[in-house]
Amino acid sequence: MQNIEFRFYEIYRSEEFLLLLLKGMFVSLWLTIGAAIFGFVFANLLAVSRLNKIPIFGILSAAFVEFTRNTPLIVQLFFIAFGLPLLLGYQWPFWSHALLALSLNFSAYFAEILRAGFEDVHKSQIEAAKSLGLPKMLIFVKIIFPQALCMVYPALNSQFIFLFLTTGIISEIGVKELTQAGVYIDSRTFRSFEVFFTLTILYIFLSLMLKTALKFIYNRIFFWAKFR
């Protein structure tokens, strides 16, 4: 058996590779954060229409959530990136397909968590708001939504980190993000173990960074949670 040697220097001595990894990290981050924001907004619509049993939309959103949660992201991604443009005859850049697929995927997971949160807000809170004469819209925006979000924030948080770790597969449709950078470096150097080990560490680093940022946001927005 030949002796095993590690050549991490082949990665970190090359300016091109380092730049590629750095760019990949930025693309991964902004696509994930963008998808999370769009996904969160859409998830609220899904959860609300499902909870209030709005005709047609309630059933549609339930079907969408179940279907998205029970099929792999990669199939959804390929359908959105290769199927839909061919069917409807449009041409978008790669990253927009990725953003759309990730947003829809994220929204289904977030909707399920948000729905549980909305259900868990205490009835007495809503009754109190009604007795004060608040209109239905304001009750949701001012009473239900903040409390529910505060309750489900930790769950949303860990779901987001979990989903972030699955975003690597958007490299499969040619988006130049972190995994794609790794695959490219791997094809140039053939030091697969070193490359993907480095990539793993970068992913862990990014997820720790996102976790810290989310905790900071939590402390900023939900400072009142301590006083309840």
Place this chain on the structure above:
Amino acid sequence: MKTIFIDLFGKPEGIVIFQLLAATRFTVYLSLISFIGGAFLAAILAYFSIKKNSSLRKIATFYIWLFQSTPLLMLLFIFGLGFPRMLALEVNIWFAAGGALILYASAYIGEVWRGAIESVSQNQWEAGRAVGLNFFSTFRLIVLPQAFKISIAPTVGFMVQIIKGTSLAYIIGFSDLMYIGKRWANAPVNGTEPYIVFPIMALIYFSLCFPLSKFSNFLEKKLQQ
């Protein structure tokens, strides 16, 4: 068998559906291997973390943290490309895909089981000791049944994640449902366009996953009472 599908769905689609269903077999096998292997490792991890403040517990915690923060794709690349090229030997695709998915599954199932054992109150352990059961009997007769009840629904739920996770194994060349489907989608044959093949694949995955997640929800509701 094949002719029935061709009769039912017409020329290209019948063949595609037949081949996809045949390839689904390997998705199911790989999921089962990953689940059983992952559950075996998870049992060891959960056992390690019973005793508070032991170094074994720290090892288990670190292991779970490490493999929960590692993307499955990276595990697949390391097992499928990294190790074979580093050691300069041929690795069977089942070992590579199975190994990566087992490590992935073990971390998540281990976390669920560890949490379930921890959520059984300390009083139960002490009560067991008080009636004269030794450590192992207390664990087996008192703690384990309660922990089982808590952990069964999330464990079944995680099987869905494993099935979805196996769809990534095509990247290192594992010819499962995803691999065959992608090949058909790329084939220049009329009737196998991506917008036909991928929904069919999604339906097959859905029919594998949906019963499991419904079953998980059912267990959760039933055992909550």
